[in-house]
Amino acid sequence: MDYDFDRLSVLIVEDSPFIRSLLINSLKILGIGTVIAKDHGGEAIEFMKLVHSDPMKAGVMRIDIVISNWKMSPVDGMMLLRWLRRHKDSPDRFVPFIMISGYSEKERVQEARDQGVTEFLSKPFTINHICDKLVLIIERNRQFVHNHNYFGPDRRRQKTSIDREDRRLLTEKSPSVEVVFG
């Protein structure tokens, strides 16, 4: 059975016109119903606000997935991610977010993870890489974690046993942990 992406709305945020065209074309060919592109994080924030306040004017009821480049000016992908996850005006703090980046250093990936990125797509990428990330987002519906210094998808992706001391202080059974279903 093939996925039917027709009802999906994806926001692309990319400053390079060439890569932006590639992403728009590819997603449309893959069947994504609505693809909207913005040049940098600032434009994306304004657009997300508009979707929330006046969806008719925005031309879309909601954004299902954000795909954003990291290095952009004046507002980069990391600032956009932080705004979406933490700002009081964010219309959807849970929106899946794919960060695209030519930064491949481990510390950079870690930084994005700690800001609540859902998936990280390294440049240069292929069409298959884009598809892999889409499938991961659809199939692996991770819980969101909110504590004093993090808000975002659960950073522990696998349920494998830990072969060293378990440093987690809290479990879902702890009185100070609340599980919200929705």
Add this chain to the structure above:
Amino acid sequence: MADKTKIAVRLYRFKNRLKEQVSGLGGGGKPQISAEALAEAEAALEAMSEDYPDWVSGLIDRLAEQHRRCVDTSEDRRFFFEEISDIAHDMKGQGGTFGYPLISSFAESLNKFSYSKGELTDNHVEIIKAHVDSMRAVITGRVKGDGGEIGIELSKGLEKAIQKFKAREGQSASTAATG
């Protein structure tokens, strides 16, 4: 009595709305991206790749322009190197997607080099030029993929040029120290 335990962690477990949205009607088995659409997207990328040399030539021109400024206005080299580093960062992330991994590889080298915090001498400026020339050769010769023999020659040529100017730099530094 009400439970006054302070909540330290909240876990949000939502149903997979996205999956419901993309699950088509009918048909069984593991859902996948349509093989037909995937092939079509690959073909579109292939077609777009034909325009990539023109696009990237514009970026190489911008690098050459920044190099020229480094030569003409040496006191502002730090700023021009930052510009070069930014352009190279973008190029690094694009070449491989459009079938020119050598551009990504040379751009990565340039990006790392131009990010230098140290002194920026004429030899360093020559190393920038060596990168620009190598990239230009890749595009002029339409050297796709690893480029085979030509690719190896271009990579070796760039490495040789880098080493030559680094050696010169070392000599100048030791002359300055003993002079």
